[in-house]
Amino acid sequence: MTTLTAPARRPRSFRRWYSDKGYWLALMAPVLIFLLAAQFYPLLETIRIGFTNETATAPGETEWVGFDNYSQLLREDPRFWQIFRNSIFWVLGSVVLQLVLGTLAALVLNLSLRLRALWRGLLMVPWVTPVVVVAIIWRWLFQGGESGLINHYLGRVGIIDDPIVFLASDVWVWPVLLLASTWKGLPFAALLILAALQSLPKEVQESAAMDGANAIQRFWHVTLPHLQPTLFVTGMTSLVTTWFKFEIIWALTNGGPGFATSILPTYVYTFAFQRFQFGTAGSVATIAMVIVLVLAAIVALLFGERRQKGASR
Structure with missing residues (x-):
């Protein structure tokens, strides 16, 4: 009796493997290489430097100091907690203004307007304008003395007698910075919210109107729930970008007067490129990264709980 044996399984050829998976890996390789070289390596190197005392003045004397930089910042640096509060205020103020004004702008642009x-x-002009140009424009508008455009017209109409030094005033400097940041970031929020509004079926709004809901009720009970996912994505994106938005503050105030408008990214710049203390700068950058991750997680949790409550109703 003869027995049949299965033919030996031939190993998969490189050509077949390449046609199945290698082609897609080859397409993804440039992106992966870029992420490793331009994103992950600098991130890991920043974390590593934060545990050393590396400086530009003594590059050959770098030592591993563990958590000494973090201890000095959190316990001994008198400015750190002020700068931390500034950062939280800067982010929350900018994001809330961008979402609120962006929603209003989207609602207006969703109407049947002429032109x-x-x-x-x-609306897109502020978004496509370079950040440095935006800072120059706002610095010219709020410059102290009669050369500033706002001071010039306030003086001409008789509202003020003496020019206001907006960018050196403890009262006015933060409103100006938040206004500039909102002007720059509002188009992004308005564009995403406008796209979400256009995806809302008109039949839903018409049904609510036929049921007797007024405009405010339709917005609160129909439009706003529809916008929640978009507001979440927009808010999360604005939170991360605003947290590391360094250029506007630095170009307008250099973090001043004193450290009154310094945030954690400007503090990183101060340590790295003015004091050349790269180890401390790495520690501040790592703390900033951890804080923004915690804020993003809190926002995600709050949004998730809100959606669960809404789904259970």
Whole structure:
């Protein structure tokens, strides 16, 4: 009796493997290499430097100091907690203003306006303008003395007698910075919210109107729940980008007067490129990264709980 044996399984050829998976890996390779070289390696190197006393003045004397930099910042640095509060205020103020004003702008641009396409195009001008140019414009507007445009017109109409030094005033400097940040980031929020509004079926709004809901009730019970996922994504993106938005503050005030408008990214710049204390700068950058991750997690948890409550109703 003869027995049949299965033929030996031939190993998969490189050509077949490449056609199955290698092709896609080859397409993804440039992105992966870029992420490793430009994102993950600098991130890991920043964390590593934060545990050393590396400086530019004594590069050959770098030593591992463990958590000494963090202990000095959190316990001994008198400015750190002020700068931490500034950072929280800067982020929350900018994000809330961008979401609120962006929603209002999107609601207006969603109406049947004359030249609506023109207004939508003009809305994008702040977004596409370079950050440094934005800072120069706002510095010119709020510059102290009569050369500042705001001071000039306030003086001409008789509202003020003496020019206001907006960017050196403890009262006015933060409103100006938040206004500049909101002007720059509002188009991004308005664009995403406008896209979400256009995806809302008109039949839903018409049904609510036929049931007797007024405009405010329709917005609160129909439009706003529809916008919640978009507001979450927009808020999360704005939170991360605003947290590391370094250029506007530095170009307008250099973190001053004193350290009154310094945030953690400007503090990193101060340590790294003014004092050349790279180890301390790495520690501040690592703390900033951890804080923004915690804030993002808190926002995600709050949004998730809100959606669960809404789904259970």
